[in-house]
Amino acid sequence: MVSLDWLVLAPVLAPAFGVLLVLLADALAPRARGLHLPIALVAVGAGLGALPYAATSAVPARSLCRPGPEARCFYETAPRGLALQFLVLAGALLVLLMLGPGTTHLDRTQRGGPAVTVALVLAATTGAAMVPATRDLPTWLIAIELATLPAIALVALSRGRGAESGALSLLMVSLFSFALLAVGVGLWTLATGDATFGVDSLRVAFADPDRHRVLLLAILFLIAGLGFKLSAVPFHLWTPQAFVVADEPISAFLATVSKAAALGAAIVMLSPLAALNASGDSGATSVRLVIGVLAIASMTLGNLIALRAQDPLRLLAWSTIAQAGWVLAPLAMLTPTAASASVAYLLAYAAGTLAVFAVAAAVHSGTEGYGERSLTAYAGLGRGNPVLAAILALGLLTLGGLPPAVLGVVAKVVALQPVVGAGQWWLVAAAILNIVLGIAVYLRWLLIVVRPAGDAVPQRLRLDPGLAVALALLGAGLIVLSFAPGLVIGLTR
Amino acid sequence: MATIAALARGARVDEPWLPDLGVSLTFGADQISGPLLILTAAISVLVVLHGQRHLPPGGPPALYFGLLLIVETGALATFWTGDLVVFFVAFEIVLVPMWVLIHRFGDNHDPAARREAALRFVLFTALGSSLMLAGILGLLAQAGSSSMATVATVTIPSGTSLGLALLLVIGLGVKVPLFPLHSWLPPAHTIAPTGGSVLLAAILLKMGTYGLIRLPVALTPAGFARLAPVLAAFGVAGIVWGGLVCLIERDLKRLIAYSSVAHMGFVALALGTNSALGLQAALLANIAHGVIAALLFFVVGGLKERWGSVDLAVVRPAVRETWPGLGFALITGLAGSLALPGLASFWGEFLALTAAWNPAYGTAAPYAVWGPAEAVGWFGDSPEDAPGLVQPGSGWDAGWVAWVPPTGFLRTLTIVAAFGAVLAAAYSLRVARLVWAGDAAPRDRAGDLTWAEWVVATVLMLAIVTLGLVPYVVYPGVGS
Numbered sequence: 001m002v003s004l005d006w007l008v009l010a011p012v013l014a015p016a017f018g019v020l021l022v023l024l025a026d027a028l029a030p031r032a033r034g035l036h037l038p039i040a041l042v043a044v045g046a047g048l049g050a051l052p053y054a055a056t057s058a059v060p061a062r063s064l065c066r067p068g069p070e071a072r073c074f075y076e077t078a079p080r081g082l083a084l085q086f087l088v089l090a091g092a093l094l095v096l097l098m099l100g101p102g103t104t105h106l107d108r109t110q111r112g113g114p115a116v117t118v119a120l121v122l123a124a125t126t127g128a129a130m131v132p133a134t135r136d137l138p139t140w141l142i143a144i145e146l147a148t149l150p151a152i153a154l155v156a157l158s159r160g161r162g163a164e165s166g167a168l169s170l171l172m173v174s175l176f177s178f179a180l181l182a183v184g185v186g187l188w189t190l191a192t193g194d195a196t197f198g199v200d201s202l203r204v205a206f207a208d209p210d211r212h213r214v215l216l217l218a219i220l221f222l223i224a225g226l227g228f229k230l231s232a233v234p235f236h237l238w239t240p241q242a243f244v245v246a247d248e249p250i251s252a253f254l255a256t257v258s259k260a261a262a263l264g265a266a267i268v269m270l271s272p273l274a275a276l277n278a279s280g281d282s283g284a285t286s287v288r289l290v291i292g293v294l295a296i297a298s299m300t301l302g303n304l305i306a307l308r309a310q311d312p313l314r315l316l317a318w319s320t321i322a323q324a325g326w327v328l329a330p331l332a333m334l335t336p337t338a339a340s341a342s343v344a345y346l347l348a349y350a351a352g353t354l355a356v357f358a359v360a361a362a363v364h365s366g367t368e369g370y371g372e373r374s375l376t377a378y379a380g381l382g383r384g385n386p387v388l389a390a391i392l393a394l395g396l397l398t399l400g401g402l403p404p405a406v407l408g409v410v411a412k413v414v415a416l417q418p419v420v421g422a423g424q425w426w427l428v429a430a431a432i433l434n435i436v437l438g439i440a441v442y443l444r445w446l447l448i449v450v451r452p453a454g455d456a457v458p459q460r461l462r463l464d465p466g467l468a469v470a471l472a473l474l475g476a477g478l479i480v481l482s483f484a485p486g487l488v489i490g491l492t493r
Numbered sequence: 494m495a496t497i498a499a500l501a502r503g504a505r506v507d508e509p510w511l512p513d514l515g516v517s518l519t520f521g522a523d524q525i526s527g528p529l530l531i532l533t534a535a536i537s538v539l540v541v542l543h544g545q546r547h548l549p550p551g552g553p554p555a556l557y558f559g560l561l562l563i564v565e566t567g568a569l570a571t572f573w574t575g576d577l578v579v580f581f582v583a584f585e586i587v588l589v590p591m592w593v594l595i596h597r598f599g600d601n602h603d604p605a606a607r608r609e610a611a612l613r614f615v616l617f618t619a620l621g622s623s624l625m626l627a628g629i630l631g632l633l634a635q636a637g638s639s640s641m642a643t644v645a646t647v648t649i650p651s652g653t654s655l656g657l658a659l660l661l662v663i664g665l666g667v668k669v670p671l672f673p674l675h676s677w678l679p680p681a682h683t684i685a686p687t688g689g690s691v692l693l694a695a696i697l698l699k700m701g702t703y704g705l706i707r708l709p710v711a712l713t714p715a716g717f718a719r720l721a722p723v724l725a726a727f728g729v730a731g732i733v734w735g736g737l738v739c740l741i742e743r744d745l746k747r748l749i750a751y752s753s754v755a756h757m758g759f760v761a762l763a764l765g766t767n768s769a770l771g772l773q774a775a776l777l778a779n780i781a782h783g784v785i786a787a788l789l790f791f792v793v794g795g796l797k798e799r800w801g802s803v804d805l806a807v808v809r810p811a812v813r814e815t816w817p818g819l820g821f822a823l824i825t826g827l828a829g830s831l832a833l834p835g836l837a838s839f840w841g842e843f844l845a846l847t848a849a850w851n852p853a854y855g856t857a858a859p860y861a862v863w864g865p866a867e868a869v870g871w872f873g874d875s876p877e878d879a880p881g882l883v884q885p886g887s888g889w890d891a892g893w894v895a896w897v898p899p900t901g902f903l904r905t906l907t908i909v910a911a912f913g914a915v916l917a918a919a920y921s922l923r924v925a926r927l928v929w930a931g932d933a934a935p936r937d938r939a940g941d942l943t944w945a946e947w948v949v950a951t952v953l954m955l956a957i958v959t960l961g962l963v964p965y966v967v968y969p970g971v972g973s
Contacts (some may be wrong), residue, residue, distance in 0.1 A: 402619070403586040405564065413626065415576060420630035428630075432623040439619050442594070443612065450593055 010050030020042025026115035132264030166245035177228035184221030229262035298325030348411035351400030546945035621667025628660035658716030668701030672731035684752035687794025725765025733759030736916025745803035777843025811931025837960035
């Protein structure tokens with residue numbers, strides 16, 4: 001018999017149930033087009049509401065356990081996993097708000113009707129919420145793909161010019177990364193003889209020189225596959241292509257929820273390695289080097305190209321690539337606290353990125369497609385819409401790591417601390433260089449916002465109510481977290 | 494709005510002495526940070542007062558005063574905190590508001606130059622503070638705590654200590670600014686509005702020297718002892734370089750900026766002696782420069798407002814004739830700048846040279862840093878609780894205690910620095926001749942000091958004279 005704790009599973013089950021309800025509602029009442037978004041909001045909200053239960057029930061919260069002396073659970077969420085689930089669900093909630101609550105915005109930007117869009121968002125959310133809780137390779141792989149494929153469909157259904165080609169490149173990359181992950185999973189199972197991410201079987205495999213080699217190959221395949229999902233250099237090329245064609249909320253979804261899924265997958269995969277590393281078993285140093293090099297390449301290339309971008313969404317795409325490097329840097333240290341630091345950084349990054357995307361959605365609501373959007377549209381934003389400008393400034397400064405967005409500064413401190421602690425000064429040096437590059441990237445945008453607009457009377461932007469609520473939540477969240485950044489760090493350990 | 498702000502500033506002068514212990518935020522003042530806190534608060538009051546009458550164009554007053562207050566908050570928090578991470582965050586707080594101050598309210602003759610100056614300021618100082626962050630995180634990794642008081646009791650291996658001290662000195666050296674890292678300062682000063690220049694010179698640069706005293710000198714003594722002569726050498730290079738540039742510079746605001754580089758060179762030289770006397774000299778020179786540079790930037794800002802530019806190549810009527818009040822303030826500031834005995838900067842520079850000539854004089858800097866710190870601030874509220882001076886023992890790496898800097902090297906530096914002091918006299922008199930004495934025929938005499946300028950100049954001149962006559966109010970030194 002398998003023991004089940006439904007409430008612990010609720011963060012994953014609620015959005016999955018939401019998919020069913022949305023599709024059911026669409027089948028029963030095809031005319032009620034305004035119904036789907038509220039259902040989805042309730043479903044995601046229910047998932048969020050169930051998180052405190054999982055956080056307080058046990059550490060780690062478990063479900064789907066087999067009885068017996070060798071009890072194994074197929075679902076486990078340590079505080080890190082819960083933090084990622086929180087990020088996934090909260091991110092999905094904000095993206096849904098940005099899409100709604102009426103259907104006019106959805107109809108304007110997405111094909112296929114609201115039911116399809118909402119169901120796809122919920123399905124991807126389910127997968128993303130599931131990834132950090134998985135403990136066995138098959139479920140892990142399925143959850144990753146469940147988080148990815150609906151997101152591709154969302155890009156494909158965008159009305160933006162060139163959406164199909166953007167989605168196609170995303171699809172090709174996803175298939176390729178799926179192949180890499182599948183091969184990696186196969187090799188891992190071959191080397192360890194175990195279909196779970198267990199420490200003991202890994203230790204045995206590391207000790208045997210032949211299996212050691214297979215295992216390293218498996219890890220390399222898995223890292224490459226996850227590199228695509230995280231959009232780390234050199235697996236990043238789909239990101240700018242998809243971002244410039246998709247609607248802002250969809251890009252925001254890709255930049256935050258999908259990235260959280262990828263980080264969750266990476267942490268699940270690397271945690272047995274980290275446990276080995278902690279017990280003094282070396283052999284993981286080459287893995288550290290690989291991830292560290294990916295981190296440096298992502299940061300540097302991402303920032304350098306973002307520095308030249310004229311389209312705000314292209315800039316954001318390259319900025320997420322650079323930020324992926326920051327997420328990877330502590331992860332490369334292969335310790336549990338470093339993994340927590342990665343999650344904390346991702347939370348701060350997600351808050352900043354969502355805020356910037358929300359403001360971009362508001363500012364771009366009049367324009368359509370690549371080539372028409374430009375950073376110059378932000379000139380005079382500070383005079384015409386001071387609140388929007390303030391939220392944008394907070395978001396950009398959070399990403400750049402400059403006060404008054406103290407959250408971003410603390411995130412940089414948290415991300416660098418394990419790297420310095422491990423004495424990896426090569427990575428620290430690259431990170432310092434990239435702090436400065438990043439500041440140049442985000443200040444370049446902010447410069448346009450604070451520049452006086454000249455004589456043109458800046459127009460006041462009209463906001464959709466859902467977007468307004470999302471903006472208010474993000475602005476308030478950034479301000480509160482800048483005073484109490486400890487909340488974010490506390491969530492992850 | 495500004496009046497309320499000014500009142501709030503006035504009230505805050507006393508506040509820094511109240512220790513405020515948060516959950517993980519440690520704040521406390523001691524004899525090293527106290528004078529700087531008062532300087533910060535006082536200069537902020539003056540800048541806000543000045544802004545009431547002389548608001549730079551470029552944006553609404555609320556934005557201007559708001560930015561000034563954020564800068565002040567960051568500076569106060571920097572001087573106030575006893576926690577390394579909070580120190581870093583506070584250090585960074587001033588960046589963005591200062592950037593906007595330069596960018597929005599700066600000299601509007603050349604937008605491209607303004608943008609470049611603002612960006613260069615941010616990127617240089619951000620690079621510096623990122624290096625400092627690496628050093629701070631290294632200290633954290635060594636001590637397992639971010640409390641300065643705890644870190645100070647941890648023995649850091651000699652090699653690591655040197656590496657961390659190097660990171661901290663270079664990182665903070667950008668802000669000071671130390672000689673080869675100074676190139677962001679002149680453009681920032683030239684472009685910034687008067688209030689911004691004053692904050693930059695009087696407060697922001699002090700955050701760099703304060704950081705040097707608080708972090709590398711106090712927390713990585715073994716490493717700093719070996720770096721100290723190098724620091725002194727770069728300081729002297731700054732003195733001479735700044736002085737030489739001042740002899741030929743045409744833009745008066747830029748000239749004052751370069752003289753700041755020279756004055757901060759004296760502070761670096763004093764710290765580079767790694768002695769208690771040097772520390773005292775550094776603190777005195779620090780405060781003195783804060784007051785004098787503030788006065789000079791106020792006066793030069795006033796001249797720029799009246800003339801439209803401060804190009805020294807343009808022949809103008811004598812300020813002494815046209816605007817006697819402004820002229821008097823200018824000549825006082827210049828006299829202070831050339832370190833006339835009896836004025837504030839004399840003691841700092843004289844003691845710096847003395848300390849460099851007799852490097853073994855006095856105790857090593859860490860005693861000086863942690864003695865008063867313990868007596869007043871972070872361990873107990875009353876001096877009775879203080880454990881007294883930190884004794885060398887198990888907690889300290891024995892290597893640095895016996896280490897004495899090479900006397901001949903430092904004496905050579907002293908002679909060169911004294912030559913630099915002569916340069917200061919030369920460029921100060923050059924400015925006095927060109928601007929104060931003037932060449933062209935006197936014109937309309939209207940437009941002397943406004944009430945705001947009058948208040949500001951009077952307070953600062955009084956401070957310069959007071960500090961010159963009773964310098965020990967700043968920092969009594971160990972054992973007094």
